[in-house]
Amino acid sequence: MRLEERYDKVLAWFRERMPLADTELQYNDPFQLLVAVILSAQCTDKRVNMVTPALFEQFPDAESMSKASVEEIFELIKSISYPNNKSKHLSAMAKKLIEDFNGIVPDDFELLQTLPGVGRKTANVMEAVAFKRPAMPVDTHVFRVADRIGLVTGAKTPLETEKQLVAHIPAEWLSTAHHWLILHGRYVCVARKPKCEECGIAEWCRYHQKKLS
Incomplete structure (x- = not known):
């Protein structure tokens, strides 16, 4: 699968199902x-x-x-x-x-x-x-999930992951995409045992496709 196609499919799936994804941290200001x-x-x-x-x-x-x-x-x-x-x-x-x-x-x-x-x-x-600006924070979930899905290739550091994601995700969805990747990594694409059977983007996931081959 071409990289652009993977981005299109994955982002479209998340936009449809999680359009208002946000942080789970509780705060007032x-x-x-x-x-x-x-x-x-x-x-x-x-x-x-x-x-x-x-x-x-x-x-x-x-x-x-x-x-x-x-x-x-x-x-x-x-x-x-x-x-x-x-x-x-x-x-x-x-x-x-x-x-x-x-x-x-x-x-x-x-x-x-x-x-x-x-x-x-x-x-x-x-x-x-x-401040509601386009940004892509890369924590452990984003670093792992972006590579596992196949959105980034060969990234060795969070900064390299950030640069690849920023280059491919439209600015208006960038900050929301950060939360998509975090939540997906937290609840579905977990570190040691990803729940591929529950994953809505498995058909476009590099990791899942390798498992099937």
Whole structure:
């Protein structure tokens, strides 16, 4: 199957069945989303959503979190993976927002990456989800699923995967496609045992076709 045809078939299937796909993280504003995304690194959204209500009740914005000690933040997120580093990142991130951005999360991709704990993937999530701009954040699900389906070829890094996806997915669907791939990887195309019998795009999937050959 030609690459362009695979993209057309897969994207059309998702557009028809999941036109409003969005993040599963729970938040009220860009600051809270940023906190949740930082916490979600190597952790499930389900676990993050169990922790953030109490965290946001005490520290709902950059100003309140900037005044909190690392230890106070740690106590509220200690069930999250890597709580020591993440509590330090959240504290430093909130302080920098107050000092450099008047407590407002910047909507600029490069400026976002100046914040502690924010790398390219997190900045892309903010662009896509908080600011509704075309962006393709590549997490472990997107990296795995895009390769397994056959949307990318030979990508060794998240950045290489991002570049190939951005080159083929129309800008107006790019951010939504990010959620399609995440949700598909989370619930259907799981890492160790993909549920090919439940997969609506199996007939166009490179991995499934190899299994049948």
